[in-house]
Amino acid sequence: MTPQAPHPHGHHHPPPPGPASLRSRGRRLTRQRELVWEALTATPDTHLSAEQIAAYVHQHAPSVSATTIYRSLDVLVTEGLVLRTELGADRSFYEPAHEHRHHHVVCRDCGKVTHLHDDLLGELPARVNAASGYVLGTEEITLFGHCPACREP
Amino acid sequence: MTPQAPHPHGHHHPPPPGPASLRSRGRRLTRQRELVWEALTATPDTHLSAEQIAAYVHQHAPSVSATTIYRSLDVLVTEGLVLRTELGADRSFYEPAHEHRHHHVVCRDCGKVTHLHDDLLGELPARVNAASGYVLGTEEITLFGHCPACREP
DNA sequence: CTCTCTATCGCCAGTGAATTGCGTTAGGCT
């Protein structure tokens, strides 16, 4: 029944990502949480708001409440499956926790979000530590600017 | 009457900071705006929320409405006298617009905010541009980490 | 100094994202 059912008795890929891992973490795997995860992974490299996720989920199960969307996201974030990103607006955006750490540049004009590889920071963490004593966390960093398209004449 | 009244007929310092400059920009200098400015400059290097500013203002003029605090801050930000900073929480923080551009590191544990000189970014803007085509704006950047005190055993 | 014009204010209702309380439903382990 599950769309992305893995090999019946295969035992290859070590850590299978996805909400199935919730069970081994003592949490229940519900249809609602599956759908939230589905919304987030339906299209790659997207950042969805809770509202957008709710819209997707409602296409498959109209009775799911907004409250459940929020609570499911909280669980997925807490369990490390989903990343909550503050993209400057008044709401949060979510994306599947990716393999490698990355950051975001948000266009002030059109709102477009682009990923930046962590390497780009260079010695920034070291410099920050030298200057302030702070040790940077693993949180993503959000930068703001203007994308190429919006700078056209 | 005004505490920090400048020289009666002096004409030294070129650009006098503070809300008095509002007048030359076609805006009115009201007691409420003075008080908001006072709250922000009462202690150096602080970042106050609208609520904290309201508390200060109310000590001197209890009848000032919260709406006015918000609108005054909007004006001061628009006129470039005050900087609105997004420190990650669900609310904005404000500080007098300083001379030089700077950024912030916020401690995830105690919430302490420390300034970082713009130089610290180094080639980051250039690298971001090379990698994404984006041109970074002049906005402050907020980083998160753990301050020295909170890392003590 | 007074008058007039209108920017600003204070009040209060309204937004919109997100949270909470509570009775009901349904995971999932035995």
Next chain:
DNA sequence: AGCCTAACGCAATTCACTGGCGATAGAGAG
């Protein structure tokens, strides 16, 4: 199959902030 309780759905609530509107008070003109 049954039980325990995590998780749900609903409705009401919180919280930071915004908008409408009549009243008030800056500040330039006279």
